[in-house]
Amino acid sequence: MxxxxxxxxxxxxxxxxxxxxxxxxxxxxxxxxxxxxxxxxxxxxxxxxxxxxxxxxxxxxxxxxxxxxxxxxxxxxxxxxxxxxxxxxxxxxxxxELTDEAAAIPDAPQAFQLGGEQQKLAACLDELDGPQRQAIHLAYVNGLSHQEVVNYLSSPLGTIKSWIRRGLQSLQRCLSL
CATH class of the missing domain: 1.10.1740.10 (RNA polymerase sigma factor, region 2, helix turn helix motif)
Incomplete structure (x- = not known):
């Protein structure tokens, strides 16, 4: 499309x-x-x-x-x-309130009803490791700033930025296949 x-x-x-x-x-x-x-x-x-x-x-x-x-x-x-x-x-x-990460990522029956792009995104998100997926979720679904993600996950700013950057790069590669 x-x-x-x-x-x-x-x-x-x-x-x-x-x-x-x-x-x-x-x-x-x-x-x-x-x-x-x-x-x-x-x-x-x-x-x-x-x-x-x-x-x-x-x-x-x-x-x-x-x-x-x-x-x-x-x-x-x-x-x-x-x-x-x-x-x-x-x-x-x-x-x-922050949304529950599990609620934001559709389960299998829900994903079946989603469009092709959304199904692919859900599948690509599942391929990310937990911290990357959680950092991306907090920043892009909940709209938190990097500093707020740092506070929420109790991890250094550089680590959070790396997780988000590498996770987004992985998503971009996965979605372009």
Missing amino acids: EHETLFPLLCKTAEGNKDAFAKLYEITSSQLYAVALKLLKRPELADEATQDAYIKIWHNAGSYQRTKGTVLTWMVSIVRYRALDLMRYHNVRNEV
């Missing part, structure tokens, strides 16, 4: 094509909203983060670099950063 659908739509969006942008929104909005809601836990803030992300996507579509990841990954990172900004601004982090 990525290469056949999203990339051409993003290229047309970069040229100012509103119909392509509308189609891109139609295809990806539920996924981006889910990311924002997972981090923010409040629908009104998730709506705001998603809307702000699409404005940024519209204005920056031409800056997307295919070598740095998929279109959807690029879009998710935009909504994630916006959600993190809103978390800081509204101090949302104090209102939510």
